[in-house]
Amino acid sequence: MATIEIEGRITKGVGGFYYIASSDGGKIYECRARGRFRKEGITPLVGDVVRCGIDSASNTGLISEILPRTNSLIRPPVANVSRIAIVFSVINPKPNLFTVDKLVTSAMYAGIKPIICINKTDLSSGGEYYDIYSGAGFDTICLSAETGENVDKLNEMLIGELTVFAGNSGVGKSSILNRILSRAELKTGEVSDRVERGRHTTRHSELMPLDGGDGYIIDTPGFSSFSVTDIDEKELCALFPEFAPYTDDCGFRDCSHTVEKDCAVLKALKNGKISNSRHESYKAQYKEILENKQY
Template sequence: MNEMLNGRIIKGIGGFYYVETAKELYSCKARGVFRKKRITPLVGDQVQIRLDADGTGYIEEILPRKNFLTRPPVANIDQLIIVTSVCDPSPNPLLIDEAIAAAEDKGIEPVVVVSKTDLQSGEWLRVIYEKAGIPFFAVSSVTDEGVEAVKALLKGKITAFTGNSGVGKSSLLNRIDNRLALETGEISQKLGRGRHTTRKVELLKLDDSSYVADTPGFSSISLEQCDLVRKENLQFCFREFEPYRNACKFSSCSHTCEKGCAVLQAVEDGKIHPSRHASYVAMYNEVKDLKEWEMK
C-alpha cells in the first residue's frame, strides 16, 4: 500500500532528493512529469511524497513556493545573508547590492555580514548599509566577534548564505554550530579567490525550526540573468529611496540623472549613500534595454 507524506527537500544530489518528514528522512526521485514540464525541485521546497511498499520514495507534488533564487538554487527562504570579507578577497559593493536587490525583489530579507574583521575594519561598509536600513553584522571566525549575534538571527528561520568564494561562509557556519563540520578552504594567492569547497546545496538543521543553506562556492555573487531585477521594479529594491520616490518632478523619473529628481537630491544631501546610488545606476543601465524574453 502506498503512503503519502508531506516534507521538505533538504538536499538534492545526483537526481535524488532527500526529503525530511515528521517521521524520518527519505531518499526520493522526482516524477517524470516534472521533467516534462521543465520544473526542477529545489532545496527548500515543501513537497508531497509517495512511498511504495518497498520503501522507494517519489515526489508527487511541489507545494506553492513563496520565493526562490536561481543562484543559489533554493526555495522558501526567509532571509539571504550576503557574506563579504574586508580583504582576501576585497569587497565589491556593486555585487553586494545586486544580491540585496534580488532578495528585495523576491520578498526575502537581506542581511550583510562582513567577515575577517580581525584583519581589517569593516566600518566603512557598516556606514553604507546601516544608512540604507539593511541589517549589518561584523564577524570574525578567529575572535568570534559577532558570531552569537548572527546565530540569534537564524532562530526559527530558513536562511541562505551567499558570497564570493573565500569570504568565510563555511568558517562562520562552523563557529555558529560546530556540529556542521563544514569543509573550509584557504585563499589561493595566485588566483586571488577561494577554492570551491562547498559542492552542493543543502539545508543544514540547527534545531527544530532553524535551517541554513550552505551553497556552492562560486567566484562572484553577480546574478544569473533570470535573477536580474526588471527596471520597473528596481527602484523598489533600494529601500532607502522610498521616502523620495514620489517627490520627483516627473512621474517617469528613473532616478539616474533627471533634473528635479528627489532621489538624486537625497544623495546630494547625504541622506542616501552615493555608493548605493552608484550601484542602482549601474544595475539600471544593465537592464534598461533588456527584452522580457532575455530575462527568462
C-alpha cells in the same frame, strides 16, 4: 510491503535522488520523484516541502506531491527561501560593493529580506560598511568567523527561517556556518589557493538544519553573477528602499534619479542621506538594464 505517508523537506538532490528530512523528528529518507513531475515540467527543489510514500522496509520511496512554494530561486536552485545572508569580508578579499548591491537588488526583487554580513572584522572594523547598509535600512551585522564575534547574534536572526548564504568566493560563508552549526564540517579554503586554482571550495547546495531544529541554512558556492536584467529600469528604484522617502518629491514623474536637475534622490545623496556607493551601484545597475534592452 508496507507503505507509509510522510511529509518533509528536501535537503539535497543528487543524481535523481532526493534526501528528505521528515517533519516529525528529522529522519532522512531517500526518494525519487514520480514520473508525472517530469511530464508536467516540474523539478523538485532543495527547500521544497513534499509528501512521499515510503516503503517502511527500505526507508526509500517516491515523492508524490510538492506543496505550494512561497518562492524559488534559479541560482542557487532553492525553494521557499525566507532570508538571504549576503556575505562579504572587510579585506582578503576586499569588498566589491557593486557585487554586494547586485545580490541585494536580486534579493529585494525576489521579495526576500537580505541580511548583510560583514565578515573578518578581526582584521579591520568594517564600520564604514556597517554605516552604509544599516543606514539604508538593512539588517546588518559585523562578525568574525575567526574569533566568533557576533556569530550568536547572526544565529538568532536565522531561527525559524530558511536562509541562503551568498557572496563571493573566499569571504567566509562556510567558515561562518561551521561556527553556527555544531555538526557542520564544511570544507573551507585558503583565499590565495582558490584564486590560483580558479575554483570554489564549496561545490553544491545543501540544506542544513539549525542546531535547535527550527530553521535551515544553505551554504552555496561563491557566486556573484546574479543578473538584474529581467528587472525593468522603472522598477529598480523601488528595490533601493532608502530612496523611497524621496522619490515622490522628484520634479519629473519618470525621474530616473541618475542625472535629473530636480531630483530629490540626488539632493538626498548630496546631503549625505543616501550613501555614495549605493547610488553608484544604482546607476551601474540602471545602465546595465538599459544596455541589455537595446536589442
